[in-house]
Amino acid sequence: MAQLQKQQNFCFVLLLFVALGIAYAREAFEVSFQQNYKIAWGKHHIFFLQHGREVQLSIDKTSGAGFRSKLEYASGFFQMRIKIPNKDCRGVVTAFYLTSTAYKHLGAKHDEIDFEFLGNNGQPHTLQTNVFTNDEGGREQRHSLWFDPTIIFHTYGVLWNQHQIVFYVDEIPIRVFKNYSNVGVSFPSQQMHVTASIWNGEPWASNGKRIDWKQAPFTAQFQGFNIHGCQTQNYNKHACYSPYLWWNDKKHWKLNSQQQRAYEDVRKKHLLYDYCSDRGELHKECQIN
Ligand SMILES: *[C@@H]1O[C@H](CO)[C@@H](O)[C@H](O)[C@H]1NC(C)=O
Numbered sequence: 001m002a003q004l005q006k007q008q009n010f011c012f013v014l015l016l017f018v019a020l021g022i023a024y025a026r027e028a029f030e031v032s033f034q035q036n037y038k039i040a041w042g043k044h045h046i047f048f049l050q051h052g053r054e055v056q057l058s059i060d061k062t063s064g065a066g067f068r069s070k071l072e073y074a075s076g077f078f079q080m081r082i083k084i085p086n087k088d089c090r091g092v093v094t095a096f097y098l099t100s101t102a103y104k105h106l107g108a109k110h111d112e113i114d115f116e117f118l119g120n121n122g123q124p125h126t127l128q129t130n131v132f133t134n135d136e137g138g139r140e141q142r143h144s145l146w147f148d149p150t151i152i153f154h155t156y157g158v159l160w161n162q163h164q165i166v167f168y169v170d171e172i173p174i175r176v177f178k179n180y181s182n183v184g185v186s187f188p189s190q191q192m193h194v195t196a197s198i199w200n201g202e203p204w205a206s207n208g209k210r211i212d213w214k215q216a217p218f219t220a221q222f223q224g225f226n227i228h229g230c231q232t233q234n235y236n237k238h239a240c241y242s243p244y245l246w247w248n249d250k251k252h253w254k255l256n257s258q259q260q261r262a263y264e265d266v267r268k269k270h271l272l273y274d275y276c277s278d279r280g281e282l283h284k285e286c287q288i289n
Helices: 002-029 237-241 257-270 275-282
Strands: 037-041 046-049 054-059 065-069 073-083 092-099 112-117 126-132 141-144 154-160 164-169 172-178 193-200 218-223 228-231 271-274
Touching: 037 193, 054 065, 054 193, 073 092, 073 193, 073 237, 092 154, 092 218, 112 154, 112 164, 126 164, 126 172, 141 172, 141 257, 172 257, 193 218, 257 271, 271 275
Parallel strands: none
Antiparallel strands: 037 065, 046 054, 054 218, 065 193, 073 154, 073 218, 073 228, 092 112, 092 193, 112 126, 126 141, 141 271, 154 164, 164 172
């Protein structure tokens, strides 16, 4: 009996060490903000925590704030852990997105891939996603989240390769935007910065209501500044389509059956709004499925 107890204790201690090891490995493996990102605007509304491994953005009446990647990318799997303001923050938008900026002066059309939290208004927390390609957006989808995104960090991610763009919440694919260029739908092709911000979205994000500035500042926290992406600074963007980059591998060309089930389940239970049901006639990709 005592022997068994000892063994159990030993197993417990071993497990504890493994768990701690994983936690430390993750910590050690994570780069600090400065490695990949820089402040874009509102520097007095940005605070660094945990030795630069966490960043807090805040907004008050005077300013919001934003940061973006130092480099641009043309494919990858981009993720960030985010905790949004825990107050009634109608009108305050917390955003994590990829956006093209370069070559506008040469007539390049804008591409963008967005996550936007539209504040809360006593409503379930609403996450909006959107895709702009070739200057054309208007592809909003809105989901109600199945958790409270103000309490702990959750991971929001975008897979972007030549075949599809997938929006993930934690491990779950909530949206897929396929490359239908074969039928004339354009697909984001420009190099993009990875960006995050908190900004004043009234009136569109607040149904015309005003931000309650008495509750300011509103703060959002961000973690996870590693970037798994193909940067375009030293390479031609076509190198970013290489099959040797893991996110371009065939297994990421479409959802696997398990992901497909999770995706369909989320659509059934949590999709609040889909541009295809609203303005589908304006978008060819809506007429395909
Ligand atoms: C979209 O798919 C086509 C093949 O159907 C490919 O040639 C093209 O590079 C893809 N576009 C992007 C931006 O990845």
